[in-house]
Amino acid sequence: QEQLLESGGGSALAGGSLTLSCAASGFKHKSSYMGWFRQTPGKEREGVATIDPDDIMTYADNVKGRFTASRDNPKNTLYLQMNNLKPEDTAMYYCAALFTDQVDTLRPLISVRGPWAWSDFGSWGQGTQVTVSS
Numbered sequence: 001q002e003q004l005l006e007s008g009g010g011s012a013l014a015g016g017s018l019t020l021s022c023a024a025s026g027f028k029h030k031s032s033y034m035g036w037f038r039q040t041p042g043k044e045r046e047g048v049a050t051i052d053p054d055d056i057m058t059y060a061d062n063v064k065g066r067f068t069a070s071r072d073n074p075k076n077t078l079y080l081q082m083n084n085l086k087p088e089d090t091a092m093y094y095c096a097a098l099f100t101d102q103v104d105t106l107r108p109l110i111s112v113r114g115p116w117a118w119s120d121f122g123s124w125g126q127g128t129q130v131t132v133s134s
Contacts, residue, residue, distance in 0.1 A: 002026040002123050006095045009128030017083045022095030022125060024076040029099040033118040034071060034078040038091035047116040048093070049080060053103050058115040085132040093130050098122035
């Protein structure tokens with residue numbers, strides 16, 4: 001059974017740090033896109049950080065320099081180190097992953113639609129809340 005299990009959310013003061021983890025299990029293929037997304041009530045979900053099968057990382061402009069994503073491939077675990085948190089980082093954070101043997105098919109799609117496009121075909125975790133207070 002494919003599963004994404006997130007952990008590490010919570011509360012922090014502005015300027016503080018939190019680390020999120022996402023452990024993937026039960027997926028058949030080895031190549032993967034993985035990423036973090038976030039959503040606040042009344043707003044569309046937005047990409048935060050994504051890593052492709054070649055370990056190329058892409059960040060949203062509003063987290064660059066503050067957030068760092070990393071992946072432990074043997075453990076199929078994705079991390080998000082969030083530093084210098086701001087109140088506007090408050091959101092439900094979701095982990096997404098697409099394990100696939102169709103990487104070459106996806107590349108043209110992603111080049112046209114952007115680095116987050118793979119998530120339309122991915123699996124999602126249940127989310128973990130991050131709350132930053134000033």
